[in-house]
Amino acid sequence: MRVVVAPDSFKGSLTARDACAAIAAGVRRAAPAARVRAVPMADGGEGTLDCFLGARGGRRVEVAATDPLGRPVTARYGLSGEGTSAVVELAAASGLPLVEDVPPDPLGAATTGTGALVADAVRRGAREVLVCVGGSASTDGGAGLLSALGFRFLDASGAELPPGGAALARLAAIDDADVPAEVRATRFRVACDVTNPLTGPSGAAAVFGPQKGAAPAQVRELDAALTRFADVLADRYGVRVHDLPGAGAAGGACGGLAGALGAEPAPGAALVAAAVGLPAALAGADLVITGEGRVDGQSASGKVVSAVAALARERGVRAVALAGGVAGPLDGLHALGLTAAFSLADGPRALDELRSEAAPLLSALADQVVRLVL
Structure with a gap:
């Protein structure tokens, strides 16, 4: 299985590189033989x-x-x-x-x-x-x-x-x-x-x-x-x-x-994707996992999740977003190519708690996503 990990930073919690590491760890728990390529992303803002x-x-x-x-x-x-x-x-x-x-x-x-x-x-x-x-x-x-x-x-x-x-x-x-x-x-x-x-x-x-x-x-x-x-x-x-x-x-x-x-x-996000070689990384991939602090209807207007989803769709790759919070409607993102989006929250949690535990929660969620895909 070939998986590309291409998230933005989770502001207040994780840099894009840290998010890549957490997601990759979850992927490898679910699929130890998976080939994982980390491509940290940004949208023109921090990072x-x-x-x-x-x-x-x-x-x-x-x-x-x-x-x-x-x-x-x-x-x-x-x-x-x-x-x-x-x-x-x-x-x-x-x-x-x-x-x-x-x-x-x-x-x-x-x-x-x-x-x-x-x-x-x-x-x-x-x-x-x-x-x-x-x-x-x-x-x-x-x-x-x-x-x-x-x-x-x-x-x-x-x-x-x-x-x-x-x-x-x-x-x-x-x-x-x-x-x-x-x-x-x-x-x-x-x-x-x-x-x-x-x-x-x-x-x-x-x-x-x-x-x-x-x-x-x-x-x-x-x-x-x-x-x-x-x-x-x-x-x-x-x-x-x-x-x-x-x-x-x-x-x-x-x-x-x-x-x-x-x-x-x-x-x-498109400029960064081209600079870091995301289009080439997606060639032949089975799955791309992206994400950021929040995914909602506005994410379709130039955010990292939308850029990754659009590139994945062009190449026939399934795209899943992981986020601290997910709020619909997500019709715009699905139209761009996003398969699904999931929140890190595994139950009622305070925002500060979610931020402090973002890495293990992100890793656990990536594990479950890959098991579902498999």
């Missing part, structure tokens, strides 16, 4: 950098940056062995976990720290930069990131705007005279884990703002500010990002990068 470095090699570079509130922080990005390409996780300098110690500031939080990582990579010679935008703490449209690359966002009086998404409501002009030629010569791609547009009822502020502490009135304020930002980007660069699929990722950072730098949005 994407590890997947790329594990698959392609390279090194981590440490940079002094700022967190979403402007406080000093040390963050890392990945640089290829030859130094010509880089992978930057937005969450490394601009993620929610960095500001869990203070009350949220949804109007003023910014992505400036991520810009410091990108600027450092370009200075070192990277001319292809992949920005992985999951897990942000801000809704600034990527303006902070762009400001670290030399862009200036000005109000009607010519004064530079302060950090944060709310200030973009006063945006009158964009000055890019100080953007280095190296930045302009760099190809930017954005690994997205969602398909939301920048603005509107399914945009960055409306859908993700509350997760970052935004009250209903603040959501409306941020959406109006992002609309103004998108209007000015369209006037300045001729690129309309208001309703661009994926532009709403990471508080609109994808939209800002696409509008100002021509960045190319792409599904993060």
